[in-house]
Amino acid sequence: MVRKMLGWLAAAVVAAGFAAVYITMTGVPDDTGGRFGQASDSSESVAIWVHSEGLAEMLGEFQTEHPELELDIRTFRSGMLLYEELTAAISTRTTPHIAELDSLYGVAQLAETGALLPVESEMEDTPWKDSMPRAFTAPFRYREHDWAVPFGAGLPVLYANMSLLKNAGFQAQPSFSGWEEALAASEKMTKDVNGDGSNDFWGIAVDREQSWYFQSLLSDKEGKLDDGNGASSAFALWKRFVYGSGVMKPLQHRLAASDFINGRAGLFVSGSDRLPMLERYIGGKFAFEMTPLPRLAQTAILPEIRALAPIRSTPEKERAALRVIKHMIGDETQQRIIRQLGLLPSRIDIADKLAGESNLSERERYVLEAAGSLAVKTAAAGDAKRWNKIGELLETIELMPDASAEKAAESLRSAAGD
Known part of the structure; x- marks a missing residue:
């Protein structure tokens, strides 16, 4: 009987120990007064x-x-x-x-x-x-x-590889009046050098926060998006990147920064927050410049605060x-x-x-x-849903050559209205 009691006591001690470790690791509070447990509860x-x-x-x-x-x-x-x-x-x-x-x-x-x-x-x-x-x-x-x-704001910008632009016939610092001009330059920089059927240089690379850059093409001064004709035009432009002009690799946004750093992309759609990293890794390999995004339907700069x-x-x-x-x-x-x-x-x-x-x-x-x-955007309950929806629609546009820009815009409007 004593042996059983000792066994139960030992089991209770072990269980208590596991419980203490669990609470320490998960930060679960020992009260219910509205506190939130933290990932690190050390007093310092x-x-x-x-x-x-x-x-x-x-x-x-x-x-x-x-x-x-x-x-x-x-x-x-x-x-x-x-x-x-x-x-x-x-x-x-x-x-x-x-x-x-x-x-x-x-x-x-x-x-x-x-x-x-x-x-x-x-x-x-x-x-x-x-x-x-x-x-x-x-x-x-x-x-x-x-x-x-x-504490700060990133701006949507266009980085340009001046060496590739010069080889494509552009001598001065780029200042594209619109996307037609930027696409024309991108087409000249997109090349299959060794003739293996796969491009070695691409005209445009778009960084991983596609939803931000897409919204930046449509924003007004109040941070509201032109989700009508503007959205259709933006989806159509994105489709041209991949299929019409063929200047962007589809679904490769996580590699876009490295492609630009390695001199494999002429234009790089990204944020100003990438500037310190680009300066550090590009060094003196080639000259590059930073310019505003070419105009589509936007009337203000949509920052990422x-x-x-x-x-x-x-x-x-x-x-x-x-x-x-x-x-x-x-x-x-x-x-x-x-x-x-x-x-x-x-x-x-x-x-x-x-x-x-x-x-x-x-x-x-x-x-x-x-x-x-800068656009003055206010918080709305549907912001995260819209962000994810734009990402899904852009992925479809890049993945499917027959995807409709008009239907994508309609789907975005429906999601915003939910």
Whole structure:
């Protein structure tokens, strides 16, 4: 009998141990008072999820200056992957303390969960909105609350390999008046050098955030999309990339950046946030320039605003998270945003100050001077659904030569109306 009791006691101890490990690893809280468990619950640790290239390094600088706080940083390959993981983490109460959010999707959905901490009351001592254009703050305001603090904005741009353009007969810096001119140049740069039936050089490569670039072709000053004739024209243009003009490899967006870096693509549709990476890896292999996207139906620049959102936690963790967020909008950090992240600083006073400096490159100057041309997009419940729907429709356009641009536009309108 004693042996059985000892066995039961040992089993109970083991079970308790497993339970403790489970709670520690998953961050499941031991109360139900509205707290969200975090991925890292050490009293000195702040868990942060980011996706912007170079942001982890900038946060590492904060870590060096504040050794009393340990930053547990997890980097994602894209904003959508982070958003999907964060949505899942909220349901299992294993959230980080800070998450990077994008302006084009997910803000409303995340706010509805109750997991985000409204920042307007928590940052009353820092009048952060006074120095930011509405284009930066509006996407993160939903139901009369601000849910994240913007630190920078990526702009949709067109990078051009000047060596390939020169070989195609273009001598000056490209400034395409429209997509017809850009397509004409792309066709001349698309070549099968060795005659094996497969192109060795492509005229256009489009980076992995196709939904952003597509919406950038349709946006007005309020961030609304021309989902009628404009959308049909945009889908038709995309189809020409692959089948009409044959200047883009289909379904190869994750390799687009490497194709451009390796000199295999003449034009590269991407974001200004790629600029530091391109400068680092291209080096002196060839000259390249950065220009605005050629005009289709857009009347404003649709930025992808990057922001940091604090997640509900203990008061101690929330205070620590806000310290990190305030660091990202401080004077010194904001002055480094353009060089280190390729983003337009969220504070207009800093952007204006930098624009007056004489040591700027033309690429950096274009980013800094774009603040007055940005679309002002507000958060909507259907943003994430529209983002994913556009991605699905573009994949169909690239995959099926007989896909209809008009039907794709109609499908997009139907999805937006749901």
